[in-house]
Amino acid sequence: MEKTKNSPVFKPKRRDKNEDLNEDADSDEPQIKFARLSDDQCDGLQLELNATYQQKDIIKWLQTSWEKQADAAKEENTGAQIFGEPFQICLMPDLVLSTETTKALVDEMVNKVRWSRKQMDLYEFYQSTDLSNMAECHLLTKFLQLLRRQVRPWLEQVTNLKLDYVSASCSMYTCGDYLLVHDDLLKDRQVAFIYYLTPWEGAEEWSDEQGGCLEIFSSDNEGFPQFPVQRKIAPKNNQFAFFKVGSRSFHQVGEVTTFDYPRLTINGWFHGATNDAIVEDSLRPFPRLNYVQPDVNKRPALGMLLNDVYLKAATRRSIQKRIEDNSEICLYEFFKREKFELARSQLLSDETLVWQRQGPANCHNYEVLDLSTASKTVEELLQLFRSNSMFDLLRDFTDLDLYGADAITPTCSVELQRWSHGNYTVLGDGLISEENTLDLVYYLNAAEGAAVITYLSPEAEPRAEQINDSNEQMVGDSFNGGLDGCGDKNDDDSDVEDVADEVDGDVEDIETAQEDSVLLTITPVDNALNIVYRCEGTTKFTKYVSRNTPLETGPVFVISCSYRE
Numbered sequence: 001m002e003k004t005k006n007s008p009v010f011k012p013k014r015r016d017k018n019e020d021l022n023e024d025a026d027s028d029e030p031q032i033k034f035a036r037l038s039d040d041q042c043d044g045l046q047l048e049l050n051a052t053y054q055q056k057d058i059i060k061w062l063q064t065s066w067e068k069q070a071d072a073a074k075e076e077n078t079g080a081q082i083f084g085e086p087f088q089i090c091l092m093p094d095l096v097l098s099t100e101t102t103k104a105l106v107d108e109m110v111n112k113v114r115w116s117r118k119q120m121d122l123y124e125f126y127q128s129t130d131l132s133n134m135a136e137c138h139l140l141t142k143f144l145q146l147l148r149r150q151v152r153p154w155l156e157q158v159t160n161l162k163l164d165y166v167s168a169s170c171s172m173y174t175c176g177d178y179l180l181v182h183d184d185l186l187k188d189r190q191v192a193f194i195y196y197l198t199p200w201e202g203a204e205e206w207s208d209e210q211g212g213c214l215e216i217f218s219s220d221n222e223g224f225p226q227f228p229v230q231r232k233i234a235p236k237n238n239q240f241a242f243f244k245v246g247s248r249s250f251h252q253v254g255e256v257t258t259f260d261y262p263r264l265t266i267n268g269w270f271h272g273a274t275n276d277a278i279v280e281d282s283l284r285p286f287p288r289l290n291y292v293q294p295d296v297n298k299r300p301a302l303g304m305l306l307n308d309v310y311l312k313a314a315t316r317r318s319i320q321k322r323i324e325d326n327s328e329i330c331l332y333e334f335f336k337r338e339k340f341e342l343a344r345s346q347l348l349s350d351e352t353l354v355w356q357r358q359g360p361a362n363c364h365n366y367e368v369l370d371l372s373t374a375s376k377t378v379e380e381l382l383q384l385f386r387s388n389s390m391f392d393l394l395r396d397f398t399d400l401d402l403y404g405a406d407a408i409t410p411t412c413s414v415e416l417q418r419w420s421h422g423n424y425t426v427l428g429d430g431l432i433s434e435e436n437t438l439d440l441v442y443y444l445n446a447a448e449g450a451a452v453i454t455y456l457s458p459e460a461e462p463r464a465e466q467i468n469d470s471n472e473q474m475v476g477d478s479f480n481g482g483l484d485g486c487g488d489k490n491d492d493d494s495d496v497e498d499v500a501d502e503v504d505g506d507v508e509d510i511e512t513a514q515e516d517s518v519l520l521t522i523t524p525v526d527n528a529l530n531i532v533y534r535c536e537g538t539t540k541f542t543k544y545v546s547r548n549t550p551l552e553t554g555p556v557f558v559i560s561c562s563y564r565e
């Protein structure tokens, strides 16, 4: 991760226990100048809901506008805004009166909070444990009290919902971090909230270039979120946002694109009645791949396309052995070089090829070629993957009944994908195999870190449990033990001093449960054919392509095929 000169904070990293904390003092590396407040100073700070929000007429206005679900309404005294579409959202600027408090909260987050890296198909960011589990963070604990004692009853009045309790944690998104489309719908969550902390001079309200907006999606008739984003809410210091959780409350955190500041929030949910009924109702199966029979009319000559080595019987035997033992293989230089080069240059320059963005937004976001527009070498390669010749070759490679007398109903799906910044697939987007499947993945114009595919074992914890439930699960968890000894560093530190050039809060390892379930990661290599035999229940996703991934030679193309006996 690159750092820029002005970055006050950048990605926290593990610090070796013996590392000299002042090592970088003389370097030109960025320094964050947050006064470290003592516990006494924190104890003196008041954390009260801005009194204007407590005025009867303001509450009345908010109640009425919330209930009306009007398209957009603004309250002039406070600047509060309410949107009814695509679901009910309210923005409250200046939640607390003193901006000093927001600086002190950030100070505590930077210096005391122990961060855990959250990394999965749907997100990459840092998260703290639940605020109720952070006695050493006095101000954050006070913030939790504010949520419990003042905000919860106030929200009940405004929304007319019964809210029983609140769960909250801190989140930090550094450059390249994101949280993809989800609805927050889980168990008894009624209202989601986010409190934004960006108390940096000149960057109190973020612009589009800095990224990190809360992005709101509308949904189609079937209840799937659809592109483009309907509304963007930029991080703004001391602003509190809340929305009603429902089966269509689709939102995401856009990738943070600034190296200068982290995106810091306190966020969570107010809980009440259980959502069981709407959860049931909102279970829509993700779109599935379309399988077709082999094209018996075409029998392209493999000798014209493939690298000669893959036509030899001895090579085929060793490929079969390797797949039998390992369930996967990567065949480098699969096509003849000149075929590969022709296909790549056509993909990069042929304007007659028509690309279509594939949604829904909560499943995937990449472009696929409209196969009817394929021509020349691109068409030749695509035809090959659907042809009897390919089914025949794959039978030789794998001993699967894909061809010949024992093949009953062999089928395949073939897709040519185009991958650029911001593209992704998430788990469960119709890619959980219902039966054993042979996947082929072939890259053109490959770039490091773009269109990387991860396979996960059937035992992997369901994604929803990992993501949506993370805060609740972490309450009382022992994972907050911190890195040996490092966690005590700030506790007795009452001096006001400059903070070192990185976040001092501890960073936990990436949760190992996620890592353990990874079966295979496919690294993009030009003209390499990856073959993966996956069992029923195995699932996969193609990782979000962050804007930090260099795509200097243009987008990455992937021919992605699946075959079944």
Ligand SMILES: O=C(O)CCC(=O)C(=O)O
Binding pocket: 171, 179, 184, 194, 213, 214, 251, 252, 253, 265, 267
């Ligand atoms: O930080 C935000 O703006 C939204 C966060 C969010 O959607 C979540 O944590 O579920």
Ligand SMILES: [Fe+2]
Binding pocket: 182, 183, 184, 192, 251
């Ligand atoms: Fe959310």
